[in-house]
Amino acid sequence: MGNMKLVKGSKIILVPYPAQGHVNPMVKLALALLKLGFEPVMITPEFIYHSITSSMDPKGKIMCMAITDGLKKDNVPPDFFAIEKAMETNMPNHLETLVHKIDGEDGAVACIIVDLLASSAIEVARRCRIPSPDFGLHDYHIPDDRRHTRHGSPQRPGPICFLPNQPLLSTDDLPWLIGTPAARKARFKFWTRTLNRSRNLRWILMNSFSEENLYDQLSITGNKPLVFLVGALSRHAIIKNPSIWKEDMSSLQWLDKQKPKSVVYISFGSWVRPIGEAKVRCLALSLEAMGQPFIWVLGPAWREGLPGGYLERVSKKGKVVSWAPQMEVLQHQAVGCYLTHCGWNSTMEAIQCQKRLLCHPVAGDQFVNCAYIVEKWKIGVKINGFAQKDVEEGLQKVMDDNEMNRRCVSMIWDGMEVNGEVMECKIAV
Numbered sequence: 317m318g319n320m321k322l323v324k325g326s327k328i329i330l331v332p333y334p335a336q337g338h339v340n341p342m343v344k345l346a347l348a349l350l351k352l353g354f355e356p357v358m359i360t361p362e363f364i365y366h367s368i369t370s371s372m373d374p375k376g377k378i379m380c381m382a383i384t385d386g387l388k389k390d391n392v393p394p395d396f397f398a399i400e401k402a403m404e405t406n407m408p409n410h411l412e413t414l415v416h417k418i419d420g421e422d423g424a425v426a427c428i429i430v431d432l433l434a435s436s437a438i439e440v441a442r443r444c445r446i447p448s449p450d451f452g453l454h455d456y457h458i459p460d461d462r463r464h465t466r467h468g469s470p471q472r473p474g475p476i477c478f479l480p481n482q483p484l485l486s487t488d489d490l491p492w493l494i495g496t497p498a499a500r501k502a503r504f505k506f507w508t509r510t511l512n513r514s515r516n517l518r519w520i521l522m523n524s525f526s527e528e529n530l531y532d533q534l535s536i537t538g539n540k541p542l543v544f545l546v547g548a549l550s551r552h553a554i555i556k557n558p559s560i561w562k563e564d565m566s567s568l569q570w571l572d573k574q575k576p577k578s579v580v581y582i583s584f585g586s587w588v589r590p591i592g593e594a595k596v597r598c599l600a601l602s603l604e605a606m607g608q609p610f611i612w613v614l615g616p617a618w619r620e621g622l623p624g625g626y627l628e629r630v631s632k633k634g635k636v637v638s639w640a641p642q643m644e645v646l647q648h649q650a651v652g653c654y655l656t657h658c659g660w661n662s663t664m665e666a667i668q669c670q671k672r673l674l675c676h677p678v679a680g681d682q683f684v685n686c687a688y689i690v691e692k693w694k695i696g697v698k699i700n701g702f703a704q705k706d707v708e709e710g711l712q713k714v715m716d717d718n719e720m721n722r723r724c725v726s727m728i729w730d731g732m733e734v735n736g737e738v739m740e741c742k743i744a745v
């Protein structure tokens with residue numbers, strides 16, 4: 317890998333974005349590096365440090381270090397913009413000091429792997445003169461075809477094609493279109509700055525798996541950066557995720573009592589969890605009317621959307637938890653289908669556990685991911701609402717399509733398995 321000092325025993329620093337869906341794949345990457353003989357050091361802001369290190373499995377294998385983030389110490393988790401401010405103002409200097417300390421006089425650090433969303437760390441790596449491959453997701457691209465204004469608002473609606481043979485997207489699916497016009501503008505600025513910073517990188521490690529030609533299309537001849545697909549690093553063993561929240565393990569005992577493939581697992585991820593009280597209520601009533609067994613991840617604040625006495629009424633059929641051990645739940649034979657927001661980690665985990673998907677994207681990249689699940693891979697069905705008819709029809713389509721199972725299985729063998737080998741070869745060069 318060029319002039320990177322990749323000798324066994326070198327330290328590799330990993331800087332994840334501080335959200336559940338970003339820490340999880342970074343930990344998997346760190347474990348893969350450890351297996352290859354490197355010494356991974358993960359650096360996180362202090363507000364997630366304790367929860368991550370205390371739930372890391374196996375414990376103590378990966379060195380974790382915290383940096384001061386300047387965020388308020390109350391029980392309200394910081395939002396996207398508070399984290400952005402901390403990453404742009406408070407954290408870079410602390411990170412730089414820590415990197416120098418880890419690197420020491422003999423230059424022990426081979427490279428810093430930076431999450432695309434934590435791009436201020438790319439600048440730190442440059443200042444410290446340490447190579448930094450970027451660790452990105454599937455959707456790192458702002459289409460440059462004048463479909464949006466300078467501030468990111470769609471101006472000409474219509475389909476967008478990022479790459480040949482990939483699903484068509486709509487201008488409304490673009491990942492920064494979340495919230496109020498001011499929030500969208502600020503998110504567009506964030507993405508533009510992120511991509512500008514990553515433009516001169518030499519390598520991008522993409523948390524995705526092999527697909528026909530995607531790899532070649534992204535590594536456009538002669539152009540930097542080089543893209544390596546490193547998804548599904550845990551192909552031989554399913555790795556337990558470290559958790560920012562406490563997992564409700566009674567979910568598994570409850571599932572043990574259910575019939576095979578009878579339960580719908582419902583989760584809208586960690587970050588954009590709220591689907592809104594009206595939708596919570598509508599989905600709750602539909603599940604009750606259908607008599608559908610379900611296990612639903614719903615934080616206490618959102619339970620207000622549930623109709624009065626709901627939990628008691630459905631207690632024989634349904635279970636509501638604040639946070640589930642998702643990988644174990646998805647592996648359970650009682651789970652037949654996953655109603656998901658199409659967060660990227662949830663998508664990869666469902667494929668790995670061979671579960672069919674009922675998709676309801678809420679925000680950001682989830683619309684793009686949904687297009688892949690439904691149109692390209694054909695392992696799920698999209699529902700636009702939670703009325704009984706929508707849920708019932710969606711569920712029926714998913715469960716009646718026997719080909720879907722075959723496709724889930726072949727995705728693992730054709731995509732994820734092959735890709736694990738690619739990762740091991742590339743990184744060990």
Ligand SMILES: O=c1ccn([C@@H]2O[C@H](COP(=O)(O)OP(=O)(O)O[C@H]3O[C@H](CO)[C@@H](O)[C@H](O)[C@H]3O)[C@@H](O)[C@H]2O)c(=O)[nH]1
Pocket residue numbers: 335336337338340453557559583584585586587588589613638639640641642643658659660661662663665679680681682
């Ligand atoms: O009860 C739960 C619910 C989720 N998870 C885990 O939390 C992670 C959730 O990640 P993801 O599915 O990617 O969703 P978000 O946390 O919402 O992730 C944010 O970050 C992702 C990566 O950028 C984006 O794809 C999403 O759209 C964005 O919402 C997964 O590993 C799950 O296994 C649990 O362990 N228990």
